[in-house]
Amino acid sequence: MSRRRIRARFTIAALATFAIVVVFTFRLVDIQVVQAAQLNQQSYDSRSIEVTTYGTRGEVVDENGTVLASSVDRYNITVAPKVILGTHGVDSTLMKNLDDIAAKTGQNVQDLVAAVTKDPGSNFAYLAKGVDTSVFRAVRDLRIAGVAFEYAPARVYPQGATAGNLVGFMGTDGPLAGVEQMENTCLAGTNGTESYERSQDGVQLPGSTVTQKAAQNGGTVKLTIDADLQWFVQQALGEQVQAVQGSWGTAMVVRVKDGHIMAAADYPSVDPNDVNGAPRDASGNLILGSRAFTNSYEPGSVFKPMAMAALIDQGKATPTTQTIAPGWFTTPGGERFTDAWAHDDIRYTLAGVLVNSSNTGVSSLVERVSDQTRYQYMQKFGIGTTTAVHFPGEDKGILRPASQWDDLSRYEIGFGQGVTATSAQVAGIYQTFGNGGVRMPLTLVEGCEHPDGIVTDVPSTQGTRVVAQKTANEMVNILEETVTQGSLKSTVHIPGYRVAAKTGTAQVALPNGQGYGPDHIVSVAGVAPADDPQYAVVVTIGMPHTITTSAAAAPAFSKVMSQTLTTFRVQPSTKPAPYIPLTW
Amino acid sequence: MSALPLALARDERDRPPIEVAPTRAQRKRRPRLVYAIVSVAGIAVILLAQLLLSMLLSQGAYTISSLQTQQKEYARDVDDLTEQQQLHSSTQYLAASASALGMVSNTHRVFLRLSDGAVLGTPQAASASDGGIVDPTGDLVANAVAPKVPASIAASAGQDGAGTTATGQGGAAPSGAATGGSTQGGSAQGDAAQGDSSSAPTGPSALDGTAGTDAAGSATGGDVLPSPVTH
Known part of the structure; x- marks a missing residue:
């Protein structure tokens, strides 16, 4: 073997070795540097497990x-x-x-x-x-x-x-x-994600937990409702609706000083645990919401105090203002209507008109203020706008502006026909009377407390003065006569407490718009104790059959009011009821 | 130059064999073996310690893992029991239990005026025929998740009702039912079972038991229960 050959072989071996080293180095750099992140991720993914944490x-x-x-x-x-x-x-x-x-x-x-x-x-x-x-x-x-x-x-x-x-x-x-x-x-709440590495047998490696996103728990919503009272009111309402074979009923209890809803009952109503088994209405639809907020109706005579309060507040009348309630009232345009009972001319005071719930009497008085003024008072009482609760699907009712009032409606709006309101809105009227004329925003949600202790969604406590304190007090005194001398004398009686209330028996318009049918919506609305009103209660029953007057709702009103006074430990009345003459 | 090695060879043949005497430096160097042993042992100890430590650590991981599992189970227990407590405190369950015990709501309200101590209203005993609020109308406020009223509550009410006609035997049967039913849980059942068992064994304690449980029951049952009952 020549020396040259040996050198050639050596050179080839050296070059081959060098080439191999280059290849390996290249690969090493590729793995360790170029692809490092990706490979690490792959490896991590195969070791780690991602889990959802629930808020x-x-x-x-x-x-x-x-x-x-x-x-x-x-x-x-x-x-x-x-x-x-x-x-x-x-x-x-x-x-x-x-x-x-x-x-x-x-x-x-x-x-x-x-x-x-x-x-x-x-x-x-x-x-x-x-x-x-x-x-x-x-x-x-x-x-x-x-x-x-x-x-x-x-x-x-x-x-x-x-x-x-x-x-x-x-x-x-x-x-x-x-x-x-x-x-x-x-x-x-919002769900989060967490990942941890685990060994082959599934045990979490210590210290390997990584929180990608922390789960957030939701806040607690506090309602103004008292659950025990709510149950009682629903039960009392249901029993009464069944007793008079009505189609539905609503009942509301409102604390007058701040507009807090202590109970808002509907019958029938849904058990949220069994939504598919909810009761159905006449057309077969499931009843899922709260009629007290979502369905307005022509409220009838429970509206009369509002019309009379406008008169008193404007100084155009007093509780003892004398008027004559005719048997028939004829409008300037020739429309005629009567009272619920037949009578000749009766010499009523304004209080007498309200206590006896005379449509013709109200009509003979309402003209003392302009339509526009009456409209503005009704607006201030909260008619025609949704309540501050803003319940899902809440109805604002129908209140046409005064310019659109026709010959008949200018009178019948005074006694609660040709205008609609929800039970919640009616409760707002009586809360205003009970609170010395200041309407408080109706409140269902007291606030939302987040897990970190911050409270949001706190409702407004800003009241609106609707009528003067004196007007409101006079109205409460007049309405007390309904219970002591009027139609509720035998049905509403709470020993020791003075109650002020108004009845309403409204006719239900036919769906085709051709006047009124045989059905009624009956209600009783009021406040107690009359000497220092604390709670407003409205009970409404739709289409009662065995009794078609407000007497159908009165027993439930009485039960609900006495339970409310008991639950919240309201002191019995101390002063006797004032006397207001009803006739002259 | 070549004379010296020859002389040395001659000397070796004549003299006894000699050894290289370690220099001081060499003698000093010898204990290095100890150091080697110490350091090897040290490494072994360190390795062993590390092994133990990692064993402990991984054991800790298993402990943590099992404790976390346990904690999760306890959290489930809490959630489950909270739910049960909420359902058992539902008004519907309480109303149904009260009804099952034969309680009726008094619709004749009477108030006491604190200012002058006057009693307002006419006090009157409640009776089932008054009507209204649950009995006899039934609960109109549905609750699909409210627990069923346990048989023992109804049974203990049945005992009160049967008290007018039944003798000692009447008391024995419901108490058996109550203890049988109490395995399903519920503190109310425990109370009912207690009432029954305290009334059963001896005369005097039976009087105490009935006086404590139900005024109506003691009026009729007081004559019946003291008669000896054997279990």
Whole structure:
């Protein structure tokens, strides 16, 4: 071998080695530097596991903290049919397992078999949805391969239909009614994500937890409602609606000093735990909301005090102003209407007109102020605009501007026909009288307390003066005569307490617009104690059959008012009722 | 130059074998073996400690993991029990339980005026025939999640009703039902069972038991229950 050859071989070997080193170096740099981040991520992904952390939806509580809506742990039981069926299909072992699961969940085992065999090749199917913790634990402890669990928090309404009309409920994709919908931004929690690395046997490596996004719990919504009173009012209302075979009823209790709604009942009303089983109205639709806010009606005589208050407040009349209520009242345009009972001319005072609820008497007085002034007073009383509650779907009622009042409506609006209002709006009128003429914004939500203690959604406490204190007090005194001398003498009696109230029996317009039909909406609205009004109560019953006058609603009014006075420990009246002459 | 090695060779043959005497420096260098042993042992100890530490750490990870699981279970317990408590305190459940015990709401309201001590209204005993508020109309405020009134509550009410006709045997049956039912849980059941058991074994305690539970029951049951009952 020549020396040259040896050198050539050496050179080739050196070059080859160098080439290999270059290749390796290149690869090393590629892996360690160029692709480093990506490879690290891949490696991390295969070790780490990402989990959703749940932000709990907040609670809805009443004034005393009684829980009306809360989030609870529920689980879905899932299965991988491919795994559980394996190569053997539905054999005796699988049947035994499914039997065991069915025994825990209370399902029919055939349903489980169907769920498993529906798509045998799939990796995912539901066996049961929304099982509670005890069932989840029982099934988990069976330790069946291929069966897994999914956390699926759900909503429970521990008080059922008590305030169910107000609280509302959740659909599969979000809130569908009531406070749940109104206060969704407060209640909703936001889910977060967390990841941690785990060893081969699934144990979390210490210190490896990384929170990508922290879960945020929702806030707690506090209502002004008293759940016990709400239940009583719903029960009393329901019993009375059934007794008089009415179609529906609403009842409201409002604290006069701040407009807080202590109870707002509807009958029938939804149990938010069982929305599909909710009662249905005449046309077969589910009753899901609160009629007290969402349905306006012609309120009838409970509107009369508002018209008379405008007169007194303007100085155009006093409670003892003398007038004559004719048997028939004829408008300038020739329209004629009467009172609920036939009579000749009666010499009533203004108080007598209200206590006896004379349509013709009211009509003989209302012209003392202009239509525009009356319209403005009604607006100030809150008619024609939604209440400050802004309940989902709330109705603002129909109040036409004075310029559109025709020959008949200028009179009938005085006694609550040709104009509509919700029960909530009517409650607002009596709250105003009870509060010395200052209307407070009706309040259902006291506030939203976030997990960090910050309270938002605090309602306005700004009142509006509607009539002078003197006017309001005189009106309460007049309305007290309805209970002591008038139509409520025998039905509304709360020993020791002076009650001021007004009845209303409104005719219901025919759907075709051709006048009024045989149906009535009856109501009683008032405040107590009359010497120092604390609470306003309005009870309304739609289409009663056995009694078609306001006497149908009076017993419920009496019960609700006495329960309210008892619940809130209102002191009995100390001063005797003043005497106001009703005739002259 | 070559004479010296020859002379040395000669000397080696004559003299006994000699060894190289370690210099002082060499002698000093010898204990290095100890150091080697110490450092190797040190490394071994460190490795062992590290091994133990990592074992402990991973053991800690398992402990944390199991404690977290336990905590999750307890959180579930709390949630579950809170839910049960809320459902059991629902007005519908309380009203139904009160009805089952034979209670009726008094519709005759009477008030006491504190300023002069006057009694306002006419005091009158409640009776089931008064009508209104649950009984006999029934609960009109539905609650699909309200728990069922346990049999023991209804049973203890049944005992009061049966008290007028039944002898000692009448008391024995419901108390059996109450203890049987109490395994399903519920503090109200416990109270009912207690009332029954205290009334059953001996005469004197039976009197106490009935006086404490229900005024109407003691009026009729007082004559019946003291008769000896054996279980």
